[in-house]
Amino acid sequence: MKKRRVIFFLFDHVHLLDLAGAVTVFYEAGCCGHPYELRYVSPFTAPGTSSGLGFTQVEPLGAITVQPEDIVIVAGMDLSKWDHADDGIWIPWLQHAAGIGATVCSVCTAAFALAVAGLLDGRSCTTHWGYTRALQQHFPKLKVIENRLFIKSDNIYTSAGISTGIDLALFLVEEDHGPAFAYTVARDMVVYIRRDGASSQQSIHLQHRQHINHQVHAVQDHITHHLHTKLVLSELAAMVYMSQRNLTRLFKSITGITIGEYIRVLREEKAMQLLKEGEKLAWVAKTCGIGSTRQLGQLAKKAGLKAKMA
Structure with missing residues (x-):
């Protein structure tokens, strides 16, 4: 069986846990019997983390052609150091991914990137509690909701701060393989599965x-x-x-x-x-x-x- 591909999109000064939490969920899913293919892309030649750690084996955006069955996860970053010089490169890439029906997700402050790309216009969404007001003010077409772990709007998913990337990734695994398997993964990670009160599950x-x-x-x-x-x-x-x-x-x-x-x-x-x-x-x-x-x-x-x- 072909592995479903999860593509992690890295901005420079990416927050490490925003990335690593979701990565670990899909890695552990493989250890538990349902492997995913994990890929890492960035519009920057040498992206690093907000804590100073660098990366290797990060591919340029052009190296991957997103398919409708892919999951694209954009990890949150330090907004104060966000370089918009390459917006013309990555915005079309994300728009294409969303347009063909791929699952496109943001963790924490990466909701701002999805908003800049126009992917959240008219949609309900969320981000870190410390940025919800700023997100709504800068992008009035959005319906920013507070106090939610994550929000699904068609094929676009947004999650709140930092560790909620784990919650979102577990939810995606659950959509693929059911709640019992998602709990197996969560148990191996020694984390709780949390759900919003409004969840249909x-x-x-x-x-x-x-x-x-x-x-x-x-x-x-x-x-x-x-x-x-x-x-x-x-x-x-x-x-x-x-x-x-x-x-x-x-x-x-x-x-x-x-x-x-x-x-x-x-x-x-x-x-x-x-x-x-x-x-x-x-x-x-x-x-x-x-x-x-x-x-x-x-x-x-x-x-x-x-x-x-x-």
Whole structure:
């Protein structure tokens, strides 16, 4: 399978964590089983970081022709040292990427670059909280929103300050490979997956996996991959070398929900998704470990879904 390409666009005086956070997410995704091709481009011959560190193996913009399936991530930079002398080189490059439908993202202050290129006109967007007012004042056609981790507007994504590039990158991985895999990547990075309150993602994964307890993660992963089987508390406890009582207490204290409730909601969520995709009632019930087609039919009716009986 061809690797999806992620192209990191570097301005001079780029903020290191704005770049490295997102890079690490896609690198770890590869370590976890879904590799991406990582490329680095810049309109500058020798870009460096705002902290004084330089780079090698950064390609000129002309070395890469952006394709619609690519992800382009522009990392934030020190605006006080932003050199606009080469705007005529990089603006058409970014405009082309956005115009052909590639996913174009900004981290932190890089929202100003997307704005200069006209990519945010009429769109909702965000940036570092310390720059939201300036972004709105300099670019009145934008709809700058505060207190959001990241915002998606068609194929254009903007994220807030610094570490939110990690949140955005995890969201992109989630769009490609699902929430369970995104949580695997987040767990390997020992970070939380955060979501804005306005996020459309209300998955059971997102509601109850914002923690870093490896034992509870192991139980949740096992449940996710064995919904079709009979899940026994004693076996789950033995898997993480705990007593049933301790696991029950730990799981509830960490997630805010009991193991039984977690299994039930996860099964129901997966079942509703499969029914939406047009799968047959009996197959869905078996796949999700739901006891009877009658029970599943009642759930589907409650959700307003018309289930296929056969």
